[in-house]
Every structure is written in structure tokens, then in C-alpha cells.
Amino acid sequence: MHLLAAILIALVLTGTLPLIAGCYQFALAGLHGFRSRCTPAGEFYPNVAIVIPAWNEALVIERTVDQLARLEYPHDRLRIYVVDDASTDETPALLRAKAAQHPGLVFHLRREQGGEGKAHTINHGLRVIQAEGWYEAVLVIDADVIFTTDSLRRMTRNFADPEIGAVMGYIKEGSRPANWMKRFVGYEYVTAQAGARRAQNVLGAQACLAGGAQLLRRESLEAIGGAINTETLAEDTVTTITVQLAGMRVVFEPHAIVWAEEPGDVLGLWKQRVRWGRGNVQVTLRFRHVWLRRESGPLGGIGFGLIWFSVFLMPVFMLTSSASLLALYFVDRTLAQEVFKALWAITLVTYLFVTLSAFALDRDSARRVWREGLLFPGAISLLIIAYAVYPPLFDRYAADGLRDLGIDPHAGLSQAIQLFTYVWLSASMLAAWLIKQLDKSGHLRFLVAPLLYLVGFGPLLCAVQTAAYVKELQGKEMRWEKTEKTGTVGDLA
């Protein structure tokens, strides 16, 4: 019996692994100013070819190109190639006009047969720049991203160190006004980019150069065979890992800010993230010989493995944790209550550390998205935290409140509430999936936002990852479903 209880307690506590990994990342991020392996010089200006894949981007492409033409970067060292993937809207006409407006700077490359996907479109551009041979570095960006005027020079200065093979900028959600979903993504990017990638700079290994703004040194492009991978849904992660396995370092430049437009509803986010999640499954399997092996260098380190697998396996940890807590309840109720309290106390400490550190890390974003930061785990989870760490709050006041409402807080109700709190880690994922279904149905859509604040954005991401596992296991067809961009990025550059 004791052994069973001990095993169950250990399994319950696996639910804290992603939280501990989150704290670990932010603790490392705090050391970024002292132990970062990213040591940029003041100035360094290689010839940069910018490659932009574009398919029906008439709403955004003109502004993106105009902003690139305003970069604080020597224009004789800059060329912008927009690869028009057989667009059927105004994109070709707009690009012809831009090429005429900026001769020698903007080039319109037209693919008459398109539809093969983003990776093929990028490779078309890469073939052209390699044939010309002028470039010393290539910047691959999305058609909607808005580079701040100093961002490219802040990225290229890292190449003064010959060991650095690739650099990524800090992509921030830039829609103005930003609705609730975009604000959630805005906060998520502070943790997943500003925090996590600083930590990865300290560890000396990066998980992913975001496809929206990745700068590759010429030698890095050559090391990956001169083209990006077209077999996975995470071509940017494959590039990142392949470059590092070729012996070059990849770094995050936190001061190169790039604004992007992200999905504005649950359904749009779900489609985008299932694609990313499936890509992560593919990458994890493809590079299975790399993880947690000393000979793989920093990519095979325990620290990097903890970060990678805590995100990749988060739904598994959540399900295991709550199922084990429920099992423990039937073995020893008192013990289950103690373990429940410990689990959520750890959750509180890590939540406070990560959330407040994220606010400190990017105060500009914090001013806009602090509500979404505080409610990232969901209001229900915050209530459970309060219940677990300070029971009198509920034992006294909630029971009185129920009596005022004419409800008798008898043992049965109390037990039901207890069981609900025990399974919430898993049930929250189901609830998030139901919110997605509600959004998809088109009915009662006004409820989607308040329900998401209740259930939380974190559980939504876990549910998406679970859906990605399922689709990958089912071997569903890989389709590049483009995230619609409508040009909502504000005047931020």
C-alpha cells in the first residue's frame, strides 16, 4: 500500500515538471546579461538577401517591403526578394510597383506554378540568391512582419563572431487594437520568446529560429544543403537544429524587435498551433539521436532536454498528474488532500515567479497584456490555487456564501468540488477543446472569450498539443494552412 501511494505521489508531482522547467528558464534568463553566449559587436554589415515568401498577401506585403526599405542598414548591402507563389490577388502588381520604386533593392520573383507550400516558395528564392552569389547572409521573413528600423543591424552585429551561424529576432504580437486572443498571444510570446530564448542563449542551444525572422549566415545555408526542409511542418526548427549540429551557434537577439500579426480567434490559433505541434512531433522523432546525449553538445544537454520535453510532453504530464491524484484519493483521502495542496502550492510559487519575471522582462508588453498574463492559467485554476494554499478562504466564506444562496454545503457537494479540483489539470484541456468547438460552431461566440479567461490559455495550448499528437498518430495529411493576415499591425516601427 505504501509503495502504491509513493508511486502515485511521484506521478502526481510529474505535473510540476513543466512548471519547474518554466522557473528554470526564467532563472537562466536572469543570467543572460552575465553568461549569455551571445556577444554582439557594435556594428557588422554583411550583404544581406531578404527572402519573403508571399501568396496572396496584397493586404500586407506593400507595407512590409516599405518598412524594409527604411531599415537602418547600408542599402548597397541589402536586397529584398519577394517570392510571389502564383498569387491571384493584387500581390504581383504591387510587387512590380515596389521593384520599380526601389530598383536594385526590391526584386519580384514570380512562380507561375504555386501551391506547394511555404518551404518550396522560400527555396525558390534561396536558389536565386545562391545563383547570384552576392549574399553573405540570408534573412527569411514572413510577408506580414514589420521590422523595426534598427532590428536588422542588431541581428547582423552578432555575425562579428564567426562561430555564430544564425540569429533570430524577438517577434512580438503587433496588432493594434489587439483583441483578447492577440493579447494572450502577446503575453505568451514574452514567456516563450523573450524568456525561453534568453535561457537558451545561456545554455548555448536554441530550439527554434522562428520562421518569421531568421537570419542565416551563408555558411549555415550551405551546411543545410542550400535549401530548407520541405518534409516537415516545422521547417524552421529543422533548420535551427541542423545548423547547430553542423557546429555553428544559433542565437536569439532580444533587442531586434519584429512585429507580427497573430490569429485573432480560437479557431485560427488552433489551426496554426496544431501545425506547429505536429511539426514538433516530427522534429522530436527525426532528431531522437540528439536528445539527452552528451556527444550532441548543448543540444543534448540535460537542461535543454528538460526545456524541450517539458513543453513537448506537457499534456502527458497533466493527464498523468490528475489521474494519479484521483487514484490516490481512492487509496488514501487524507494523503491525497496533502499532495493536492503541495501540487498547487508549487504551482502558485512557479506561477508568481514566471509571471512577475515575464512582466519585468518586457515591461512594454506587460503594460498592455498584464490581465492576460495574470489569467494565463485561467480563473478557475487561480481559484483552485487559492483554495489549496489558503483553505479558510473557502471553508469560512464560500460556505457562508452558499448558505446565503440557499444551497446546503453538505458533504456530498464538498466532495464533488474536491474531486473537480483534483481532475481540473486534465479537465481544463477538455474544456479548452470544447471552447474551440464552440468557436467553430459559430453559435454563442460571445461566450468564447469569457470562457477562455475562465479556463485559461495554458490549457488551450495543452489541448492543441494533444490534438497534434492525435493527428500525427493518425497520419493525417500534412497541409500548409495559411494563417490569414489582414494588416492589423499598428504603427510601431
Place this chain on the structure above:
Amino acid sequence: MKRPPSLPAPPEAAPPTAAELDLRRERRSERQLLLWEIGIVLLIAAIVVARELLL
């Protein structure tokens, strides 16, 4: 003591460029993050102690 005439005058330090000043500012802000995090840890510790005292 007089400097021997054979030694060249020490070169005057060039003023830092805008990009270098920018870089120094960034490094300073990066280092401040650790101070923030120490403050946050102390705050959390205070909350834990307060809880123990209240319960």
C-alpha cells in the same frame, strides 16, 4: 618624471559610436533583470512566510 622622447604619445581613446552606446545600454538592461528576479524571489518568500503566520 619626464617621459623619454622616444616613446610615442598614448593614443586618445576614440569616443564610442552610437551603436556601441546602444550596446552598453542593452547590456545594462539585461543585467538589471537579475535584480528584478531576486526581488521577485524575496516577494514570494514573504508571501510564503505570511501564509504560515496566517494559518
